[in-house]
Each structure stands twice: as C-alpha cells, then as structure tokens.
Amino acid sequence: MSDSFEPQIIAFCCKYCAYAAADLAGSMRLSYPSNVKITQIPCTGRVDIVHLLRAFENGADGVYVAGCMEGDCHFVSGNLKARKRVEYVKKTLAELGIEPERVEMYNLSSAMGPRFAEIANEMTARIKKLGPSPLNTKKAA
Amino acid sequence: MIVADRKSLNEILDMVKSYSKILVVGCKGCVTVCNVGGLKEVQVLAASLKIGRKKDGQPIEVDEKILERQCDPEYVEQLKDIVDNYDAVISMACGVGPQFLSEAYPNQKFFPAVNTTFYGGAVSHGIWEERCAGCGTCIIHYFDGLCPIARCSKSLLNGPCGGSDKGKCEISKEVDCIWDKIVRKKIAQGRLADLLHITPAKDWRTARDGGPRKAKREELIQNG
Numbered sequence: 605m606s607d608s609f610e611p612q613i614i615a616f617c618c619k620y621c622a623y624a625a626a627d628l629a630g631s632m633r634l635s636y637p638s639n640v641k642i643t644q645i646p647c648t649g650r651v652d653i654v655h656l657l658r659a660f661e662n663g664a665d666g667v668y669v670a671g672c673m674e675g676d677c678h679f680v681s682g683n684l685k686a687r688k689r690v691e692y693v694k695k696t697l698a699e700l701g702i703e704p705e706r707v708e709m710y711n712l713s714s715a716m717g718p719r720f721a722e723i724a725n726e727m728t729a730r731i732k733k734l735g736p737s738p739l740n741t742k743k744a745a
Numbered sequence: 746m747i748v749a750d751r752k753s754l755n756e757i758l759d760m761v762k763s764y765s766k767i768l769v770v771g772c773k774g775c776v777t778v779c780n781v782g783g784l785k786e787v788q789v790l791a792a793s794l795k796i797g798r799k800k801d802g803q804p805i806e807v808d809e810k811i812l813e814r815q816c817d818p819e820y821v822e823q824l825k826d827i828v829d830n831y832d833a834v835i836s837m838a839c840g841v842g843p844q845f846l847s848e849a850y851p852n853q854k855f856f857p858a859v860n861t862t863f864y865g866g867a868v869s870h871g872i873w874e875e876r877c878a879g880c881g882t883c884i885i886h887y888f889d890g891l892c893p894i895a896r897c898s899k900s901l902l903n904g905p906c907g908g909s910d911k912g913k914c915e916i917s918k919e920v921d922c923i924w925d926k927i928v929r930k931k932i933a934q935g936r937l938a939d940l941l942h943i944t945p946a947k948d949w950r951t952a953r954d955g956g957p958r959k960a961k962r963e964e965l966i967q968n969g
Contacts, residue, residue: 654785657792661799696789699754700797738800 611665611731613640615724616655618648620678621714622670628717636724639731647671649682656693656707663740666731667693668708670723676713683711703734746775746866747839748873749782749859757790757835758797760856764805764832769794769858770824770846771811772838779873781859782837784811790837790858815842821849828853864895881951881958887944889930894947896923902944 617623623644629636645651648671659667669690671683687709694704708727712719735741761767769791777783791807798805808831813820815838824846828834833854836843840861847855863875878895884902885892894900898908898916904924908915912925931937949955 652785654788654792657789657796661792661796696754696793697796700793700800702796702800739796 609732609736611639611728611736612663613637613666613668613724613727613731614659614664615640615642615727616645616648616651616667616669617642618671618683619644619646621672621676621716622710622712622720624714625670625712625716625720628714629720630717632717634718634721636721637728639728640724647677647679647682648686649677649679651686651689653689653692653696656689657696660697660702660706660737660739663737665734665737665740666706666708666727668710668723668727670710670712670720673711673713702738705730706734706737746778746864747841747861748779748863748865748875749776749839749861751781751786751790751837751859752857754793754797757856757858758794761794761805761833761835765803766806766808766830766832767794768808768810768827768831768834770815770834770836770838770842771809772815772836772842773811774814774816774838776838776859779867780871782839782842787811787837790835812838814838815845818845818849821845824850879952880947880949881955882948884944884947887939888927889934889936891923891927891930893923893927896921902947 615622617626623642626642648669651669656667669686671677671686674683677683690707690709693707697706698704710723712723769787771777771782771784771787773783780786787809791809794805794807810824810827812823815821815836828850829852831853833856834846835856835858836846837858839859840857843855843857864877864879865873865875868874875895877892878900880894884894893902893904897904898914898920899906901924905922905928906924909922909925912922914920914922928937928940931939
C-alpha cells in the first residue's frame with residue numbers, strides 16, 4: 605500500500621450530535637484528518653441506502669454515518685433505522701466483492717468532541733489500511 | 746397484494762453482463778407496497794449495478810424509470826419512446842411486468858429482477874405472510890376467514906393432521922398450524938360443531954390445474 609494514498613471519506617452527521625460534536629472538536633482545537641468530508645443531515649434517519657451507495661458510486665473510499673447515542677435520537681428511532689440501512693449496505697458491498705468495513709455506523713453525543721476526532725482518525729486509518737476503493741482502481745475496459 | 750423478493754445482485758449482474766446501457770423499470774403497484782420494486786428499490790438496484798460493474802472495470806450506464814403499473818397496456822405504452830435506447834431492460838415488477846413489456850416491445854430484451862413469491866399482506870413493518878393461493882373458488886367463510894388452502898402446508902380441507910404440534914406445523918417451528926387456529930376460533934365462537942361437517946374434495950379446475958386462466962367482463966370490453 606502506498607503511503608501517499610489519501611482516502612476520500614464521506615461522513616453523514618446528524619445536526620444534533622455528530623455535527624455539533626465536530627463543531628466542539630473545532631472549538632477544542634482538536635485536529636482530525638482532512639480526508640473526512642462532512643455532510644450535515646437533520647437526523648441519521650434521513651440517510652437512505654441509496655445515499656450511501658451513491659457515495660461509493662461517485663468515488664468515496666469509505667462512508668460513515670454518525671448519529672446520536674442509541675435511545676437519545678431527537679426523532680426517537682432515526683439512528684436505529686440508520687444502523688439497519690448501514691447493515692444493508694455492508695451486505696450489498698460484500699455481495700459485490702467490496703470490503704463491507706468501508707461503511708460504518710457510529711453513535712456519539714454533541715458533548716463528545718474528542719470522540720468525533722477519534723472516529724475520524726479511526727475511519728481514516730481503517731480505509732488507508734484497506735486501500736483505495738476498487739471502483740477507483742479499475743480503469744474502463 | 747403480490748409479494749416478491751429481489752434476486753441476488755450477482756444473478757442480476759450475470760443477466761446483463763454483456764450489455765453496457767440498460768434501463769431499470771419499477772412498478773408503483775404491489776412491488777412498491779412490499780418494498781421490492783418501487784422507486785427507492787429501482788434507485789438502489791441501479792446504484793448497486795453501477796458499483797458492481799465499475800468495480801469490475803466494465804462500467805454500465807443505468808437509467809431509472811417507474812410506471813404506474815406494468816400490468817396495464819396504457820402504462821406499458823409510456824416506454825415506447827425510450828425503450829429502444831437501451832441494450833436491455835430490467836423489470837422490477839412481479840412476473841407479470843416483464844411479460845407485458847416483452848409482449849409490447851418484441852424487439853427488446855427484458856429481464857426480471859425479482860422472484861414473485863405469493864399473494865399476501867404485511868403482518869408488521871417488513872414482514873409479509875401468504876394469505877391467498879388464488880385457487881379460484883373461495884371457501885374461507887367455512888373456516889371463519891382463515892384459508893386452509895393457502896395456509897395449511899398440505900391444503901387440508903379437514904384438519905388438523907397429526908403434524909400439528911402446539912399450534913405449529915411440523916414443517917417448521919416458524920409456521921403456524923392454521924387448523925389449530927381454525928379449531929380455536931370455532932371454540933371461541935361456540936361453533937365447533939361446524940367442523941363435524943366433512944368438506945368434500947375440492948374441484949381444482951378453477952385453480953392452476955385447469956390450465957392458464959383468463960377473466961372476461963363483457964360489460965367492460967370495448968369493441969375495436
């Protein structure tokens with residue numbers, strides 16, 4: 605694996621927790637990899653299977669959804685629904701011969717700025733280890 | 746409604762492996778309600794196929810379309826201006842859809858993306874169960890609204906059989922014995938004596954045994 609590989613990672617972050625935690629991480633001057641591109645969503649329940657798949661289709665090497673702690677969703681169960689959708693996408697990726705670890709679900713609260721940075725680091729390290737998405741390495745025949 | 750299951754991605758990818766531009770057509774009827782072939786499922790299948798093919802270095806162009814129903818010629822006709830723009834078409838409707846499409850557009854190639862499984866309903870969100878076998882002669886009124894044709898593994902008309910065990914069928918602990926339910930309901934309603942009547946053998950000619958079926962309503966048929 606080349607050390608120069610810088611993965612493109614998309615993070616779908618709930619505005620009530622993960623996005624606020626990202627803000628907090630910034631206020632705390634905590635650094636996290638610039639590989640992570642954040643998309644704010646009103647609730648992780650808004651994330652659909654097709655959003656996750658299209659992120660991969662359009663070149664993401666890794667995708668994760670970060671929602672509130674289980675039991676603390678502002679919309680009761682959005683984060684639980686998101687987890688099931690992430691599981692579905694894991695199965696889809698595996699069926700297509702792509703590492704299911706490229707997609708993940710995380711839970712954190714708005715007070716967990718350091719945890720946000722930790723997740724960003726963890727996911728970046730994981731994807732660097734896996735290497736570029738197979739969609740980005742194959743050239744059209 | 747008609748309930749279906751999507752085929753595996755590998756089976757669908759194999760069907761279209763020699764094509765580079767395809768159309769995925771969904772249906773807003775039963776398969777939308779059972780979350781197998783509606784707009785969302787069309788989008789998911791299209792994205793999955795594009796990912797699978799891109800990964801293999803053979804990108805595929807996939808367009809998405811959804812029809813009100815694929816079992817009515819007036820809706821099938823809505824594809825006429827675009828159907829020839831593709832190497833092949835995948836239908837996400839029940840088994841009726843790809844057949845109606847094939848009949849309407851004999852020069853195009855159509856593939857089914859789903860396995861059509863049964864007539865049933867959603868017993869809770871995400872779980873569907875069989876309720877009707879389409880036998881052509883409904884008899885559920887004799888059994889208090891519980892169909893032994895569709896819901897007994899042996900379609901027994903005089904049950905239960907010896908395979909009924911604590912309310913479950915011997916084929917699986919997951920399958921209820923419908924005859925257990927019928928007997929309990931008769932007892933609860935004080936009408937157990939109804940079951941002293943022996944139901945005669947069923948005339949299966951109205952079911953598939955009589956060959957392919959057709960329905961005609963003279964008052965609706967338009968001339969020309």
